[in-house]
Amino acid sequence: MKLKRYLLVTKPGIIFGNLIAVAGGYFLAAQGQIDLGLLLATVTGLSLVVASGCVMNNCIDRDIDRHMERTRGRVLVTGQISLLAALAHGVVLGLAGFGLLWWYTTPVATALAAFGFFIYVGVYSLWMKRRSVYGTLVGSLSGAMPPVVGYCAVTGQFDTGAALLLLIFCLWQMPHSYAIAIFRFDDYSAAGIPVLPVKEGIRVTKQHIVWYILAFAAAALMLTLSGFAGYGYLVIALLVSIWWLLIALSGYREEVDDRVWARKLFGFSIIAITALSLMMSIDFQTVSTPLLFTGL
Incomplete structure (x- = not known):
């Protein structure tokens, strides 16, 4: 099954997760005015770019x-x-993806996709993943790009809404990635990858996780407080943030199995970001918020 091998090297699970995120950003910006052609081009183009990045990784x-x-x-x-x-x-996947984005979406969306690709392949994979404990933080920039690309494919501008999406998804990446690093501690240690649990210990990582979840909660709520999402989204964002925080705090119990706890934290992180992506897709608000940036 040669085709299956070429599919597996693209990491289909990561592609699917990014589909939900890019759709969330698109629907938030579209505010009910759906252009199916633009949506299809954005989702397909970004999926191809993500697939290309995964192959290179x-x-x-x-x-x-x-x-x-x-x-x-x-x-x-x-x-x-x-x-x-x-x-x-x-290379073929990347050229096809960037071509679709450039031809059918906006220059800003294409530039942001290129920035995310460069960070993931050029900065994270080639350099920081093997050399620095801050590799996870830098890599979170690329992981946060899909919803921002979806948003900017509609607006053509990097505004307050796009900045909030970038912040939310960057902050979400950190506890999500640290949880993986804890329950895959032996793997990362054997490969010599300097993730935080390996370099600073699991207890320090737990402290970072709690602080990042608190920051994530504040950023997620800002989407409503800034007028981009409704109160239904606000309630869900508040509930998932509190539940995620409670799971994180449960890791301080003396009898806890760190690997089991980390898997639970990781599993709920998927539920949390999926819930937020779905809610911002359906509970958007029409806004007239001043732009932070008018171009890229």
């Missing part, structure tokens, strides 16, 4: 992936796909 990480239980079965590690074939696959 697999190419870069093939040496450390063989040391991690989770990744040692990847097709580039096992040799089911050659490095040259994977690189060509990634």
Whole structure:
């Protein structure tokens, strides 16, 4: 099944998660005025760009992936796909994705997608992931781009709403990623990746998780307080933030199994961001908020 190998190297799970986020940003900005052609081009174009970035990441990480239980079965590690074939696959996907975004969306949306791609492949994968404990923070910028691209594909501008989406999704990435690093602690340690739990310990990471969830809650609520989303969204944002925080605080119990706790925290992070993406899609508000930025 050669086609399956080329699909697996794109990390389909990550692509699907980004589809929900980009749709949330698009629907928030569209305010009920849906252009199906633009929506399809945005979702498809960004999915291809994300797929390209994931292929490139697999190419870069093939040496450390063989040391991690989770990744040692990847097709580039096992040799089911050659490095040259994977690189060509990634380039074609990227060109197709950026072409769609440039032709059918807006220059700002395309530039933001390119920025996210550069951060993920050029800064995070090639450099900071292996060298710095701050790699997770830098990588969160690329992970936060899909909803912002979806939003700017409609507005053509990077305004207050786009800035809030960037902040919300960046802050969400941190507890989400730290939870993975805790329950995959042995993998990251074996591969020599300097994530926070490996470098500073799990207890310090738990403290960071709590603070990031509090910051995430404040940013998520700002979407309503700034007039972009309604009170239905506000209620859901408040509920998921409180529940996520309670899970985080439960990690301080003496009898807790850190890996089990981290998996629970990770699982709820998916529920939280999905709920917010869905609510901002249906509970938007018409706003006339001054722009923070009028171009890129």
